Amino acid sequence: MSTTWETVVGLEIHVQLKTRTKMFCRCAAGYGAGENTRTCPVCLGFPGALPVMNRTAVEWTVKLGLALGCEIAPRAVFARKNYFYPDLPKGYQISQYDKPSCEKGNMIVPMPDGELEIGIVRAHLEEDAAKTVHMGGHSGRIGGAEYSLVDYNRGGTPLLEIVTAPDIHSSEEAKRFLLLLRQTVVELGISDAEMEKGTLRVDANVSVRPAGSDELRTRCEIKNMNSFNYIARGIDAEAARQVAIWESGGEVKQETFDFDAGTGTLTPRRSKEEADDYRYFPEPDLVPVEPSAEMIERLRGELTETPAARVVRLGLDLDLERALVLVTGGLDGLYAATVAAGADRLAASNVIANNLVGAGVDPAAVDAAELAKLVAARERIPRVAFDEAIARSGDPDFSADPFLAQEVVSDASELDPVIDAIIAANPGQVAAFRGGKEGLLGFFVGQVMKETGGQADPRAVSEIVRAKLLG
Amino acid sequence: MAIDRETVLHVARLARLDLTAAEADRLTLELGAILEAVSKVAELDLTDVPPTSHPLDLVNVWADDEPRPSLALDEALANAPAREGDLFRVPPTHGPEVSA
Amino acid sequence: MIDTLRLTAEGALALIESREVTSAELHAAYVAAAGARDEELHAYLRLVDAAEGTGVPIALKDVISTKGVETTAGSKILAGYVPVFDATVAARCKAAGMPIIGKTNTDEFAMGSSTENSAYGPSFNPWDPTRVPGGSGGGTAAAVSGGLAPWGLGSDTGGSIKQPSALCGNVGLRPTYGTVSRFGVVAFASSLDQVGPVAKTVRDVALLYSIIAGRDENDSTTVELPEIVELPTAETLAGVRIGIPKQVWDLAGIEPGVRASFETAIETARSLGAEIGECDLPLSFDYGMACYYLIAPAEASSNLARFDGVRYGPRVDAPTYREMVEQTRDAGFGDEPKRRIMLGTYALSAGYYDAFYGQAQRVRTLLMREHRAALDAFDLIATPTSPTVAFPVGERAADPLAMYACDVMTIPSCLAGLPGLNIPSGLSEGLPVGLQLIGPQFGENALFRAGYALECAIGFDTVPERLR
Ligand SMILES: [Mg+2]
Numbered sequence A: 001m002s003t004t005w006e007t008v009v010g011l012e013i014h015v016q017l018k019t020r021t022k023m024f025c026r027c028a029a030g031y032g033a034g035e036n037t038r039t040c041p042v043c044l045g046f047p048g049a050l051p052v053m054n055r056t057a058v059e060w061t062v063k064l065g066l067a068l069g070c071e072i073a074p075r076a077v078f079a080r081k082n083y084f085y086p087d088l089p090k091g092y093q094i095s096q097y098d099k100p101s102c103e104k105g106n107m108i109v110p111m112p113d114g115e116l117e118i119g120i121v122r123a124h125l126e127e128d129a130a131k132t133v134h135m136g137g138h139s140g141r142i143g144g145a146e147y148s149l150v151d152y153n154r155g156g157t158p159l160l161e162i163v164t165a166p167d168i169h170s171s172e173e174a175k176r177f178l179l180l181l182r183q184t185v186v187e188l189g190i191s192d193a194e195m196e197k198g199t200l201r202v203d204a205n206v207s208v209r210p211a212g213s214d215e216l217r218t219r220c221e222i223k224n225m226n227s228f229n230y231i232a233r234g235i236d237a238e239a240a241r242q243v244a245i246w247e248s249g250g251e252v253k254q255e256t257f258d259f260d261a262g263t264g265t266l267t268p269r270r271s272k273e274e275a276d277d278y279r280y281f282p283e284p285d286l287v288p289v290e291p292s293a294e295m296i297e298r299l300r301g302e303l304t305e306t307p308a309a310r311v312v313r314l315g316l317d318l319d320l321e322r323a324l325v326l327v328t329g330g331l332d333g334l335y336a337a338t339v340a341a342g343a344d345r346l347a348a349s350n351v352i353a354n355n356l357v358g359a360g361v362d363p364a365a366v367d368a369a370e371l372a373k374l375v376a377a378r379e380r381i382p383r384v385a386f387d388e389a390i391a392r393s394g395d396p397d398f399s400a401d402p403f404l405a406q407e408v409v410s411d412a413s414e415l416d417p418v419i420d421a422i423i424a425a426n427p428g429q430v431a432a433f434r435g436g437k438e439g440l441l442g443f444f445v446g447q448v449m450k451e452t453g454g455q456a457d458p459r460a461v462s463e464i465v466r467a468k469l470l471g
Numbered sequence B: 001m002a003i004d005r006e007t008v009l010h011v012a013r014l015a016r017l018d019l020t021a022a023e024a025d026r027l028t029l030e031l032g033a034i035l036e037a038v039s040k041v042a043e044l045d046l047t048d049v050p051p052t053s054h055p056l057d058l059v060n061v062w063a064d065d066e067p068r069p070s071l072a073l074d075e076a077l078a079n080a081p082a083r084e085g086d087l088f089r090v091p092p093t094h095g096p097e098v099s100a
Numbered sequence C: 001m002i003d004t005l006r007l008t009a010e011g012a013l014a015l016i017e018s019r020e021v022t023s024a025e026l027h028a029a030y031v032a033a034a035g036a037r038d039e040e041l042h043a044y045l046r047l048v049d050a051a052e053g054t055g056v057p058i059a060l061k062d063v064i065s066t067k068g069v070e071t072t073a074g075s076k077i078l079a080g081y082v083p084v085f086d087a088t089v090a091a092r093c094k095a096a097g098m099p100i101i102g103k104t105n106t107d108e109f110a111m112g113s114s115t116e117n118s119a120y121g122p123s124f125n126p127w128d129p130t131r132v133p134g135g136s137g138g139g140t141a142a143a144v145s146g147g148l149a150p151w152g153l154g155s156d157t158g159g160s161i162k163q164p165s166a167l168c169g170n171v172g173l174r175p176t177y178g179t180v181s182r183f184g185v186v187a188f189a190s191s192l193d194q195v196g197p198v199a200k201t202v203r204d205v206a207l208l209y210s211i212i213a214g215r216d217e218n219d220s221t222t223v224e225l226p227e228i229v230e231l232p233t234a235e236t237l238a239g240v241r242i243g244i245p246k247q248v249w250d251l252a253g254i255e256p257g258v259r260a261s262f263e264t265a266i267e268t269a270r271s272l273g274a275e276i277g278e279c280d281l282p283l284s285f286d287y288g289m290a291c292y293y294l295i296a297p298a299e300a301s302s303n304l305a306r307f308d309g310v311r312y313g314p315r316v317d318a319p320t321y322r323e324m325v326e327q328t329r330d331a332g333f334g335d336e337p338k339r340r341i342m343l344g345t346y347a348l349s350a351g352y353y354d355a356f357y358g359q360a361q362r363v364r365t366l367l368m369r370e371h372r373a374a375l376d377a378f379d380l381i382a383t384p385t386s387p388t389v390a391f392p393v394g395e396r397a398a399d400p401l402a403m404y405a406c407d408v409m410t411i412p413s414c415l416a417g418l419p420g421l422n423i424p425s426g427l428s429e430g431l432p433v434g435l436q437l438i439g440p441q442f443g444e445n446a447l448f449r450a451g452y453a454l455e456c457a458i459g460f461d462t463v464p465e466r467l468r
């Protein structure tokens, strides 16, 4: 009798804050500047240079903590995490350690089979490392590099590290949690949180256990996953690897892996010559953070309903998946306004989640009342007119009216000759359809739409085609 | 309180000091003597005494998020032992040992 | 002819204001004096020939970053390092018009009590060049005492201003922690380091303190002074309560001549109207050293991690980054920084933090409480600054613990963050003896008043006898 295994995942998320300046100096933060042009004695670790906290970064940390229902530390303390690496100019990273700003929060993740509560162990503030480029040797392979080059522009950018409890039990849950967390951070206005740009980075701690048990077995860390899908694949691959080890009578040993999305493989990182010993101690160059009640209340007042809560609420009207798409796409505001303007819920959600997003329109620029008119008319007006209207719906002073005035061609006398010609030109497909491949109906409708420049009414076309083929 | 040579070498690795054998021998003796002297702090029962990490009672010292000019590139790199283009050059690292 | 041996900063300022000499002439006179005597004293690591300013020239300890002027902290690992920015204290001196005479010698990274740990060779005591000038600020102390600077800045972590001032017969102030910016000062132990003035008179020290002190937006641990600095004028101690820690009398290693000079100074204070009493600092005397030699090396081990051969300093080439760092650091640091890096790394490492660093931080709490209690009962605390007069070069160099013992009386108040002033109390065996006055937090003005009254009454001649 084989064991059923349960995956146990905890996530460590680093979010780069989009403050104007770095965490401990007033060099401009952000991308795009020439190498090493955003550096100063502080972020280069010159002798005698001292850090000064970025007030905005501190406030944003508290704000995120409040959004995640965390306890806000009455006294948070920065510590030094000591280790050597060329991207770490002082020989230590300044990071909140045993007294982080935020602890004991949680996030409710709506799942098809109910709500999942994921604990937030802590959220703390720290500084980012610089960028090291490895040169020479086998390209891209760190191990074969002949030398490395360091650009300190990114060094010292504020980072929020968020650590979850091991409350996640599948790659799907992990993905959903991350989508909602990302949206929360984006809506708070504290980070762009883009994985491709590295402003959102996720490491996963994965272990497995026999389903039903509550033990915690040895976990492994997976790094270097730079999209939500890769994270899901990385978790699945690692869980499968561990299950195979346990089932073959082996023992999982604690390791760190890089996930290679191209091959789907996990590569172990070189083990260190001595165990991690970061020799944390309170940073004597900084003073503690004691957020005032006034500050906390002001920041709390700036919070809006969280994405997770909105998914739950919206899920009562629509199905959960659709609600998730709207909320994590930042589309639910427009959705609500469009429905309020009289549009059908399902139709509005379809148009927004599919057509509008597909056309790359900024939902914030769209006038919901005009969009509602388009949603109502979408079956009546020609497809091309609808598509063009959607594409322009974000333009200033957009009006739906000129598009609504157009009519689709549904008159059989106009459509017949076109349809006949297409049937005549595709004898193979006709035979296949008649032989039972009914899915080919779409092919014929599509050909007709193409031939009529999108002016035909697809429903009418579909009826006529079916009648002709079967008749 | 004695410290053995192996521990001295471990600590030297943590501190990134490539000690010579003679230095390791000498430091084993010297650190042993110093540790013996400083271990005196263990005599006191301090369970109810809070730690002091700073002699000043300051909190919330911070700056507004307003950019100031950075260094000129040639100032940033003025003292670099090895420079390539606008970057600091170092011998190859063998992969990141930790993440941020 | 400018008598640099005897000229005080205040005197020099008067000469400039009355247009009898220019700042440039004064600067040239001190550079010339250095040319004549610094071969013997080695107070300076380098002179600044073309310094700008309109005021009284100054010497800066080589831990203070000076834009465009090499700053080594007495270490080979910073050989050739030319800062691209000024330390705040250097900037404030420049803003006050003070030209820099030179950068003074120091124990490597300010770690030592004799200046013998400088990678560039020791400095020597102007009273007797076979003896040490104290440390780590022996260079500044020797420069002021030897007439090579009217005043200078030192840095004090556990006694590096007060002790060399005592051994060279100067006045030196270690300010209240947080009153003087550390920005741009090569760090030794961040929760202890303070920059402070060294000069021939209390009034000069007060004047220089008023120039450098006050909040700096680049140093999060600085505060605005709660009261403005007053130049002392009163030659009385009427109503001033001075506490003598009873542990002073039983201290092992205190020289009879030092004790005698201290007793005489206390009698002088009494005769000026001070109320003398006994205070109790048992933990400070018993545990201060142990506490300090855990906290300071721990912080130092981290502060010295940035010296990795990547952004500045000489590099030892090696095939990998790690070997480069290890070899650069082994070649660049001298014995004392290595000892302290090792000690501090050990004290912070896994499994030892609570027993060492954590425990030392709790001891620190007790030392602060003990000092607060004493300073509730007394306005000031008085002790000898150093248990001994200047000792012969080489005498303690091979024995780290004997060297550490130099600071037994200066360390506890440093841990408590309190200001301390050294003034010369007399001679023993022809060498200066220092009196240490400790005040409450931000109590500098009280120290200046008492120091000035005693200085007037004692009438110590700061010019070394052999140079008169
Ligand atoms: Mg981190």
Ligand SMILES: [Zn+2]
Residues within 6 Å of the ligand: A022, A025, A026, A027, A038, A039, A040, A041, A042, A043, A044, A156
């Ligand atoms: Zn910077």
